[in-house]
Amino acid sequence: MAEGIKNKVAIIGMGCTRFGELWDKSTEDLIVEAYKEAAEDAGIGIKDIDAAWYASCVEEHNAGKGGIALARALKLPNIPVTRVENFCTSGTEAIRGACYGVASGACDVALALGVEKLKDTGFGGLPDVATVSGVEQQFYYPNLTAPSMFAQIANAYRAKYGLTREEIKRILARISWKSHQNGADSPRAHLRRPPSIEAIINAPIIADPLGLFDCCGVSDGAAAAIIVRADIAKDFRPDPSYVKALQLSLTPSRGIGHQSWDGVHLESTRVSGVKAYEEAGIKNPREELSLMEVHDCFSISELITCESLQISPIGKAGKDVEDGFYDFDGKIPCQSDGGLKCFGHPIGASGIRMAYEIYKQLQGKAEPKERQLKQDMRLGLTHNHGGICGSMVCSVAIFGNEL
Amino acid sequence: MVGITSYGAYIPRYRLNRKIIFSAMGWFDSATAGAARGEKAVANYDEDTVTMAVAAAQDCLNGCVREDIGGLYLASTTAPYLERQNAAICAAALALRPDIRTADFGASLKSGTSALISACDAVRLEGMKSFLVCAADSRQGKTGSNMEYTFGDGAAAFTVGKDDVIVELKGSHSVSRDFVDHRRMQEERFIHGWEARWIRDEGYVKIMSEAVVGLLEKYSMKIGDFAKVAISCPVDGALKYLSKKLGIEADRLQDNLIGNVGDTGSALAPMMLVAALEEAKPGDKILVVGYGNGCDVLFLEVTGQIEKARDRMGIKGHLSQKAELDNYLKYLVFRDLIPLEVGVRAEEAPRVRLSVVYREGKTIASLQGSRCKMCGTPQFPAQRVCINPDCGATDQMEDYVFCDKIGHITSFTGDGLASSISPPAIYGLIDFDEGGRLYLDITDCELDSLKVGIPVKMNFRRRYADKRRSIYAYFWKAVPILEKNA
Numbered sequence: 001m002a003e004g005i006k007n008k009v010a011i012i013g014m015g016c017t018r019f020g021e022l023w024d025k026s027t028e029d030l031i032v033e034a035y036k037e038a039a040e041d042a043g044i045g046i047k048d049i050d051a052a053w054y055a056s057c058v059e060e061h062n063a064g065k066g067g068i069a070l071a072r073a074l075k076l077p078n079i080p081v082t083r084v085e086n087f088c089t090s091g092t093e094a095i096r097g098a099c100y101g102v103a104s105g106a107c108d109v110a111l112a113l114g115v116e117k118l119k120d121t122g123f124g125g126l127p128d129v130a131t132v133s134g135v136e137q138q139f140y141y142p143n144l145t146a147p148s149m150f151a152q153i154a155n156a157y158r159a160k161y162g163l164t165r166e167e168i169k170r171i172l173a174r175i176s177w178k179s180h181q182n183g184a185d186s187p188r189a190h191l192r193r194p195p196s197i198e199a200i201i202n203a204p205i206i207a208d209p210l211g212l213f214d215c216c217g218v219s220d221g222a223a224a225a226i227i228v229r230a231d232i233a234k235d236f237r238p239d240p241s242y243v244k245a246l247q248l249s250l251t252p253s254r255g256i257g258h259q260s261w262d263g264v265h266l267e268s269t270r271v272s273g274v275k276a277y278e279e280a281g282i283k284n285p286r287e288e289l290s291l292m293e294v295h296d297c298f299s300i301s302e303l304i305t306c307e308s309l310q311i312s313p314i315g316k317a318g319k320d321v322e323d324g325f326y327d328f329d330g331k332i333p334c335q336s337d338g339g340l341k342c343f344g345h346p347i348g349a350s351g352i353r354m355a356y357e358i359y360k361q362l363q364g365k366a367e368p369k370e371r372q373l374k375q376d377m378r379l380g381l382t383h384n385h386g387g388i389c390g391s392m393v394c395s396v397a398i399f400g401n402e403l
Numbered sequence: 404m405v406g407i408t409s410y411g412a413y414i415p416r417y418r419l420n421r422k423i424i425f426s427a428m429g430w431f432d433s434a435t436a437g438a439a440r441g442e443k444a445v446a447n448y449d450e451d452t453v454t455m456a457v458a459a460a461q462d463c464l465n466g467c468v469r470e471d472i473g474g475l476y477l478a479s480t481t482a483p484y485l486e487r488q489n490a491a492i493c494a495a496a497l498a499l500r501p502d503i504r505t506a507d508f509g510a511s512l513k514s515g516t517s518a519l520i521s522a523c524d525a526v527r528l529e530g531m532k533s534f535l536v537c538a539a540d541s542r543q544g545k546t547g548s549n550m551e552y553t554f555g556d557g558a559a560a561f562t563v564g565k566d567d568v569i570v571e572l573k574g575s576h577s578v579s580r581d582f583v584d585h586r587r588m589q590e591e592r593f594i595h596g597w598e599a600r601w602i603r604d605e606g607y608v609k610i611m612s613e614a615v616v617g618l619l620e621k622y623s624m625k626i627g628d629f630a631k632v633a634i635s636c637p638v639d640g641a642l643k644y645l646s647k648k649l650g651i652e653a654d655r656l657q658d659n660l661i662g663n664v665g666d667t668g669s670a671l672a673p674m675m676l677v678a679a680l681e682e683a684k685p686g687d688k689i690l691v692v693g694y695g696n697g698c699d700v701l702f703l704e705v706t707g708q709i710e711k712a713r714d715r716m717g718i719k720g721h722l723s724q725k726a727e728l729d730n731y732l733k734y735l736v737f738r739d740l741i742p743l744e745v746g747v748r749a750e751e752a753p754r755v756r757l758s759v760v761y762r763e764g765k766t767i768a769s770l771q772g773s774r775c776k777m778c779g780t781p782q783f784p785a786q787r788v789c790i791n792p793d794c795g796a797t798d799q800m801e802d803y804v805f806c807d808k809i810g811h812i813t814s815f816t817g818d819g820l821a822s823s824i825s826p827p828a829i830y831g832l833i834d835f836d837e838g839g840r841l842y843l844d845i846t847d848c849e850l851d852s853l854k855v856g857i858p859v860k861m862n863f864r865r866r867y868a869d870k871r872r873s874i875y876a877y878f879w880k881a882v883p884i885l886e887k888n889a
Contacts, residue, residue, distance in 0.1 A: 121747075121751075122747040122748075123746060123747040123748040123751075124820070125748075125820045127751060128748070128751065128821060128822070136759060136766075136784070138753055138755070138866075138867075138876075139760075139763070139766075139767045139866065139876070139878045140766075140783070140784055140841075140842075141842050142821075142828065142830035142842055142843060142844040143818075143821045143822065143823070143828055143830075143844075144818075144821070144830070144842065145818055145821045147818070147819075147820055148816040148817075148818035148820070148821065148828075148830070149816075151816040151818075152814040152815065152816045152831060152832070153814075155814060155815075155816065155855075159855060205819060206819050206820055207816045207817065207818045207819060207820065207827070208816060208817055208850075252790070253790075254790055254792060256832070256840065256841075256842050257782050257783065257786075257790045257839070257840055257841075258780070258782070258790045258791060258792070258840055259813075259834050259838065259839075259840050260792060263813060263814045263832060388842070390832070390842075
């Protein structure tokens, strides 16, 4: 295997706006807000930035294509700005771009910024796959929406591991309940009113068996990170986060075209997890990771991800969920800020928002103070996945507070 | 010998009990109580005459060699396009050869029988091995009208040829009359009529008896020589009077399908013929009367080959598979008769790019993918690099059509978020029994009737109706195979 990114670059500043239905804020407002916090946090100015990677996914109705929206909003001084888009991994892709840019020596200080204003679509949920996947795929695929793709995974999981509908509903509700508890304390989160387990179970069905509270918030928001070489990170601050692993895996779409996929776990998650642990030198993730932010676009997606990332045994994450293993005070807190579920999911910003939570928790600076995790904070993992179930892109990033 | 070599039919799954129409609209015209008997077949929201014709043709082509088909005639008064050949859409969907003759027959309700006669002529005069004839209609009467009760949706299809003929066309006789009982001009949706009593006396009875007598005289036959007489007269009273006048015994009169399907226009005589063939014995003579601005009369004789063509859904099979459309407003929505708030999400429907649809023609029209010559794995859409993880060969593909293959449901869901005329949108992963996997819409079913493992067949349906740009875009959907739906 290649040498990898471990300990070559570090994050020295981060920013994240409030997520939610930000009717009164423009893309420009969100970009400036996220950047301002990150720059102040890093103690740098706009002239210090050598290059920028800008993530947005379905922003055509707002900021348009290309990197210009970022350059214009921040008045970046004639530096390279690259827009990246790779479904729900877009934010993490911006971090990857910035990290690789710095690690290559092409730049010393790089900005990764993701933004999304989904609430200007005019409807709930993400746009249909047909509107974002190209003309040919208008025909090849049904009018797929995210909840129903994951509903099929939930039904396949239930069938494979012999759970009743009631059993899986209860496990999934427990996942959402935990994230709502965390989100309620998270000042910048989108959804802050925690429902009861019973309310979650009995919520209106979006795509059976997934109900309203199994689905994450669809939000506006932005997040930013400043990346520098690891060897100069401490010149900026005493407590940088070092990048330990950045992995991306795309399946060759076998899941939707070949009968070998069982319709449950996502191969791209497993592969990117294995590679990320190898890159970071992690032998036993269940023992070594301090916290995780996984792509819980739906409750079922968190369940299968915790298994694919080797934290819980395959087919048995439900037990860890119900035992509180992933709770705020559990062994590995998962979604300590509320996750996509409650913090919200402005696609281009989500991967960077996850890194923001890891970064703050590793520094011991989560706000308000009650949100600071008490466990030993050393290594945190972020995970995103997107696309069509069976034809996915998946990213895993690992950050640590020690070299 | 020239004649029919195979037959098939299609009746949409939804049936509307006419009492439901009456309970919704009887207040407006209580005289329609007389028409409020039985039920009518109603095309699903994603069906039209082209999709129904393709479905009937699939039933008919069961086991036939498509490469032998040298032409396709489509008869319909309600084909979706006035300019863009509807028969060509059907031919593409059925994966027929490109070097064939296609034509639309329309405007008259007798276009179904006229197309059948013309196809026989093509075979007889030009030596074509096989010719496909489809007839389909989905006519619309105005809300509350007698026509709304009477009209039904359906289709029939035949192949015509010289070899393995199951029903010989012994002769025909036609009459043309500008008798305007029903009419509809370009850009009109609804059909206009005239006084029913005039249509009965001067139209059905006079024109049809004149044409039948004409045929009997031409071939020196008596009406009693025919084992079955199929007369496309949708009015029971007129049919009774006519058969009495012609001397047709009650048990030899073919049921006109009005009680359980409705008046299917240009498809009515062809559908009645299919129903007659389902019961026919070798040697039976059948008289088919197709009515509309005159009349076509066909003199047919069943051969010993008829037993080879029994494995069809036909009329009987489709009649047994139905779901009640128990809601008049749902019927109005399915047939696009009232404005429906589809929501902002539905307004986002992407533009259909015709150049892409044409380039991807076989992929979209006939669900053509590829099969790897090295490992035999079918795949969709056609791939250059084999999808099988144990193979991965490059450029070793051959064409492979999925539209006639049977699959089963591997996963499914009812999607309450996706925009749909009939929510929830039902779709899932379909695994084909001979290999290959597709994500497909599942139609003609209720969510709670589905289970993993249920077999499905492929049905050509309307995928997008982009009225702003006059584009109906078609694709394939999975339809669950119920007990008899082989």
